[in-house]
Amino acid sequence: MTLRPEFFRLVSYPSSGHQAYQFPVVLLVFASCVSAAVVPEPALQIFLGTTPDTLLRNLKVNRPPALNEQAKAQVIRCLPRDGEVTKLSDSERKKLASLEPVLRLHGRDAVYVVKVVEVPAAVIALHERSVLLISASGLALWNAQELQALAAHEIAHEYTWEQYQLARSRKESPAMQQLELYSDGIAILTLAQIGVDPSALTSALKKGIRYNRSHLGFARNEDQYPDFKRRQRFHRAIIEWMSVSSTKRNESEQVVSRSAWQASAH
Numbered sequence: 199m200t201l202r203p204e205f206f207r208l209v210s211y212p213s214s215g216h217q218a219y220q221f222p223v224v225l226l227v228f229a230s231c232v233s234a235a236v237v238p239e240p241a242l243q244i245f246l247g248t249t250p251d252t253l254l255r256n257l258k259v260n261r262p263p264a265l266n267e268q269a270k271a272q273v274i275r276c277l278p279r280d281g282e283v284t285k286l287s288d289s290e291r292k293k294l295a296s297l298e299p300v301l302r303l304h305g306r307d308a309v310y311v312v313k314v315v316e317v318p319a320a321v322i323a324l325h326e327r328s329v330l331l332i333s334a335s336g337l338a339l340w341n342a343q344e345l346q347a348l349a350a351h352e353i354a355h356e357y358t359w360e361q362y363q364l365a366r367s368r369k370e371s372p373a374m375q376q377l378e379l380y381s382d383g384i385a386i387l388t389l390a391q392i393g394v395d396p397s398a399l400t401s402a403l404k405k406g407i408r409y410n411r412s413h414l415g416f417a418r419n420e421d422q423y424p425d426f427k428r429r430q431r432f433h434r435a436i437i438e439w440m441s442v443s444s445t446k447r448n449e450s451e452q453v454v455s456r457s458a459w460q461a462s463a464h
């Protein structure tokens with residue numbers, strides 16, 4: 199595949215310059231003192247301290263406003279001229295179309311422009327909160343559910359965009375890793391909401407890491423990300439949290455309906 203340095207730059211280093219949102223500040227407070235083996239992940243505490251329904255409601259309330267049309271047009275005008283892949287097969291178009299429910303859940307269906315680009319790595323990146331860049335190799339590698347999982351992860355970054363840019367500018371790897379885990383958690387929650395097996399995120403990451411290492415070696419920015427095993431553990435914990443929350447909700451609904459029935463029987 200031809201190397202397209204312009205798009206490679208965008209996918210590797212999405213730029214900053216966005217409005218501040220302070221939603222999971224707790225991540226940055228605790229991230230610097232985390233020892234992954236001993237202390238539970240701070241990002242996990244965000245989830246364990248609430249329920250999926252409440253978290254989804256909070257996300258909706260704290261959703262960053264989309265870039266206005268003028269700013270978005272400017273971002274699109276500034277994209278590299280070469281490197282966009284416009285000839286797509288039916289199955290590739292179908293995979294891209296599968297992103298719709300994910301985008302809709304986060305109010306981004308009428309916001310993002312999705313572009314497939316020629317870069318060597320299997321990657322997906324959100325550029326300037328308005329262009330979802332997917333490499334052609336990634337589009338070929340991931341199935342529709344895995345692509346949905348990774349797109350959900352990218353969307354989730356919008357909720358902590360400012361914190362992420364700050365952590366990156368300060369080269370604070372532990373904070374960046376917590377924000378990555380947080381985005382993984384939101385992605386898993388998103389998959390469950392649209393009826394997709396949440397383990398699609400784990401398999402997408404596994405495939406992507408394996409592909410990129412075998413084709414390109416180790417990435418220079420790997421310290422920004424928790425390693426795969428840590429992410430996998432985190433994913434399992436989130437799936438368990440969703441399952442326990444759902445059981446508790448069902449039990450309390452049964453108690454309510456039993457009480458209602460007993461009240462009506464008197």
Ligand SMILES: [Zn+2]
Pocket residue numbers: 351352355378381
């Ligand atoms: Zn990420």
